[in-house]
Amino acid sequence: MKNFINTITQGDCLDLIKQVPDNSINSIITDPPYFLGVTHNGQKGEYSDLLIMKPFFQALFYEFKRILKSDGCVYLCCDFRTYPFLYPIFDEYITMRNLLVWDKKSGPGNFYSFVHEFVIFGMDKPKDMHGLNIFTLKSFSSGAKATNGEKLHPTQKPIELFEKFILDSTKEGDLVCDPFAGSGTLAIAAIKTKRNYICFELQDKYVKIATERIELFKGNMNPKIDNFKITPNLFN
Numbered sequence: 001m002k003n004f005i006n007t008i009t010q011g012d013c014l015d016l017i018k019q020v021p022d023n024s025i026n027s028i029i030t031d032p033p034y035f036l037g038v039t040h041n042g043q044k045g046e047y048s049d050l051l052i053m054k055p056f057f058q059a060l061f062y063e064f065k066r067i068l069k070s071d072g073c074v075y076l077c078c079d080f081r082t083y084p085f086l087y088p089i090f091d092e093y094i095t096m097r098n099l100l101v102w103d104k105k106s107g108p109g110n111f112y113s114f115v116h117e118f119v120i121f122g123m124d125k126p127k128d129m130h131g132l133n134i135f136t137l138k139s140f141s142s143g144a145k146a147t148n149g150e151k152l153h154p155t156q157k158p159i160e161l162f163e164k165f166i167l168d169s170t171k172e173g174d175l176v177c178d179p180f181a182g183s184g185t186l187a188i189a190a191i192k193t194k195r196n197y198i199c200f201e202l203q204d205k206y207v208k209i210a211t212e213r214i215e216l217f218k219g220n221m222n223p224k225i226d227n228f229k230i231t232p233n234l235f236n
């Protein structure tokens, strides 16, 4: 098996995830594509078009269940259109425990502004989880948008968001996974919090962008974090 640990691996996550050992991941924290931009001859796609993605997500959530430790957690970003599609498929494999709402305090939009984002939260074996299902992030609380440096991906999530989910659900040295890595936000949050990561990304350009972003981040880290040693033999 290729060693996926602490790298962004290029490829289709549905193929790659099959090589991740059973019961090895503490949390899956991810933001899959929403598949809402598909058009027919210039016409907007319809909600029912999402059904074509059902087999993909069934196969993916089956793998999520297989690779997660028994008390592992899943955080799955979605929106008001993808939530009703994803929920029944997700809950078939992993018990959905809550729908988290990130209150961004400000946002664009004409039909009431978009100021929140949804995150499906699932886990099979319950463990103590504290906190509210509506939360804010420090750098968004004043209405100011967190940049986390340059915007490198059109749907880039703030590092703080994934950092919160890591801190809520895992401990130092644990292993987290993002099968849809984009610009590598989960990897950065994992390094910051001294967790190990497995990230997959289909597009070469984002693998390159994420890898460079990680190197830049590591270069700017303070020595205390720098001394963090990757946990050996995570799969043993």
Ligand SMILES: C[S@@+](CC[C@H](N)C(=O)[O-])C[C@H]1O[C@@H](n2cnc3c(N)ncnc32)[C@H](O)[C@@H]1O
Pocket (backbone or CB within 6 Å): 011, 012, 013, 014, 030, 031, 032, 033, 034, 153, 155, 156, 157, 158, 179, 180, 181, 182, 183, 184, 185, 186, 200, 201, 202, 203, 206
């Ligand atoms: C919504 S974006 C994730 C953005 C990320 N959270 C960030 O902060 O940059 C989804 C990403 O999944 C990637 N993707 C789409 N299908 C994929 C697949 N089958 N396997 C792996 N990556 C995929 C896309 O190229 C895209 O970069």
